[in-house]
Amino acid sequence: MALVGTGEIVAPALLAGRGVGAFNVIQLEHAQAIVAGAERAKAPVILQISENAVRYHGGLESIGAATLAVARAAWVPVAVHLDHATSPELIRESVELGFTSVMFDASALAYADNVCATSEVVARCHAEGIWVEAELGEVGGKDGVHAPGARTDPAEAAAFVESTGVDSLAVAVGTSHAMLTRDAVLDLDLIAALAEAVPVPLVLHGSSGVADEHLRAAVERGMTKVNIATHLNKAFTAAVRAQLASDDHLVDTRRYLGAGRAAVADEVARLLGVLRA
Ligand code: G3H
Ligand code: ZN
Secondary structure: OOEOOHHHHHHHHHHHOOOEEEEEOOOHHHHHHHHHHHHHHOOOEEEEEEHHHHHHHOOOHHHHHHHHHHHHOOOOOEEEEEEEEOOHHHHHHHHHHOOOEEEEOOOOOOHHHHHHHHHHHHHHHHHOOOEEEEEOOOOOOOOHHHOOOOOOOHHHHHHHHHHHOOOEEEEOOOOOOOOOOOOOOOOHHHHHHHHHHOOOOEEEOOHHHOOHHHHHHHHHOOEEEEEEOHHHHHHHHHHHHHHHHOOOOOOOHHHHHHHHHHHHHHHHHHHHHHHHO
């Protein structure tokens, strides 16, 4: 199975009305855990690395190559995606490394500038067979398009997709990035209206703040790619904390990172069941 194109995972899910889990990789253990969870759930999965995570590692190559290696060794379909990239150079590097898709995030720009910048990225990526996700948002606000009050207009979203040729669209429907509680209120009618108006798969960012039943409802109303990062880090960190607290003499990093990795694998397997339902 191994590494496949992102469209090969997302397109069939859209047709079948299923959700696809897209989980963020920061350390190697995340990639290993996410694939282990997907194998247990017998479900395809997307591993994604954000521009922020690249900054943490001081460059894309080491964590990107390691993540691709984990994907290639998997026995379920796995895609590797560059998340929230604002830099065209980083996008180019990810394509050269073998990533299967990119998210170009020009949501901080005014609409016309976003269309122009995104169209250029789409043309370059499509020439290499790379799937492109983009984001349509509002200028301003601490969390931009992902502020809880931000909303994507269906007609504008349809026009944006038409003008840019993107393969999927991140939309604002009530979520916010990096929530530690799962009590975001989704605008389910807006999700349905967007799914009706927009001919490409919709992407939900900031899904850590959404409870299981609302994730299920979002998929039922037409959401396809579901991005989850913070929620897995909560599971990872809680397991590491518990392991460290259990033994003052523990110094072997494998003992506590391994516990974090196992906790993330459990949660990924569970969440993929929720998204598929
Ligand atoms: O692009 C990644 C996500 O939108 C993850 O957001 O950390 O709030 O789950 P989250
Ligand atoms: Zn995001």
